[in-house]
Amino acid sequence: MMMIQDLIRQFDPFLDSALAFIPRAAIAIVLMLVALFMARWASGLAFRGLGKVRGMRSSAVSMIASTINFGCVLLGVMAVLNVLGLGQVVFSAIASLGVVGLMVGFALQDIIKQFVSGVLLLLSRPFEIGDSIKVGAHEGTVTELELRTTRLRTAGGDDVLIPNADVYLATVYNLSRYPKRRLAVPIQLPFADNLNQLRAQLLEEVRRIPGVEQSPSPSVVCTAVADQKVSAEVRFWVDGEAPDPDEVTTQVIVAANRVLAST
Numbered sequence: 001m002m003m004i005q006d007l008i009r010q011f012d013p014f015l016d017s018a019l020a021f022i023p024r025a026a027i028a029i030v031l032m033l034v035a036l037f038m039a040r041w042a043s044g045l046a047f048r049g050l051g052k053v054r055g056m057r058s059s060a061v062s063m064i065a066s067t068i069n070f071g072c073v074l075l076g077v078m079a080v081l082n083v084l085g086l087g088q089v090v091f092s093a094i095a096s097l098g099v100v101g102l103m104v105g106f107a108l109q110d111i112i113k114q115f116v117s118g119v120l121l122l123l124s125r126p127f128e129i130g131d132s133i134k135v136g137a138h139e140g141t142v143t144e145l146e147l148r149t150t151r152l153r154t155a156g157g158d159d160v161l162i163p164n165a166d167v168y169l170a171t172v173y174n175l176s177r178y179p180k181r182r183l184a185v186p187i188q189l190p191f192a193d194n195l196n197q198l199r200a201q202l203l204e205e206v207r208r209i210p211g212v213e214q215s216p217s218p219s220v221v222c223t224a225v226a227d228q229k230v231s232a233e234v235r236f237w238v239d240g241e242a243p244d245p246d247e248v249t250t251q252v253i254v255a256a257n258r259v260l261a262s263t
Contacts (some may be wrong), residue, residue: 028080035076043069114148117164121145127174134173135162155246180213180237183245185252189222189230190263198263199232205255206236211248213237 047065122145127133131142133152138160140152149161175181189198199220206218218236225231234252238245 024083024085028083031079031083032076035072035079039069039072039076042072111148114164117168118146118148120168121150121164126172127176131177132175134175135167135170138162139175176240179240180216181240181245182216182235182237183249183252184236185234185249185256187232187234187256187260189232189260191225191228191230192263195222195230198259201259202234202256205259206234206252209248209251209255211238211245212252213239 043065046068047061127142129142129145132140133142135150135152138152138154140154140158140160142150143153143159144151146164149163150167152160152162154160189195192198202220203218206212207214212218213236216237218234220232220234222230222232234256236248236252238248
């Protein structure tokens with residue numbers, strides 16, 4: 001009998017601690033459930049509200065909604081740790097891992113840089129999904145803007161992934177921003193007195209080519225003289241949404257060759 005009483009006395013502190021912990025655990029559970037509910041409600045509200053904003057892309061809406069969801073859950077976790085009395089312990093452990101955190105920060109700096117660049121691209125909107133752009137040596141149609149990379153589909157069918165930081169820092173040519181694009185074909189004209197007549201013949205042939213816009217009208221511009229030759233450019237405009245501007249350029253070259261061969 002005395003042994004049983006001794007065992008009960010030894011377990012009394014644990015029982016008292018357990019009974020004292022139950023209310024805090026219940027509060028912690030309620031707080032976590034509230035945090036999860038608020039995260040789902042706030043992210044859903046942001047998703048529905050921002051989805052109605054004209055010009056706001058779905059990728060930007062999803063990213064903002066996910067960030068709100070993560071923030072609400074993180075606040076809930078911090079509140080739960082504080083209620084359980086573990087907040088100070090966790091913060092002390094994090095502080096003691098400062099060196100490790102610094103090393104991890106260096107390891108993740110490239111990922112963070114790409115993420116921030118992706119956010120800035122979403123906000124500044126230099127291009128949209130489906131636009132034809134040129135970034136450095138890469139040219140193609142934007143198929144997806146991810147948090148780390150911008151994905152292009154080239155005219156040759158290649159799938160190109162460019163880091164967002166490179167896109168953000170580079171000069172971006174948006175080839176779809178305006179409805180018309182000007183193209184140019186360099187040619188060599190003979191050194192002759194009838195140069196204006198030759199230019200007029202070239203313009204007449206170019207205007208007949210399907211796909212060449214009449215306004216602005218095409219032009220033949222002389223750019224240099226060297227070795228008894230006149231360097232010139234046949235400049236013409238095409239519809240920015242034309243299915244095959246390369247074919248129009250080819251027909252311009254064929255027309256120029258036909259005119260020059262007859263001189």
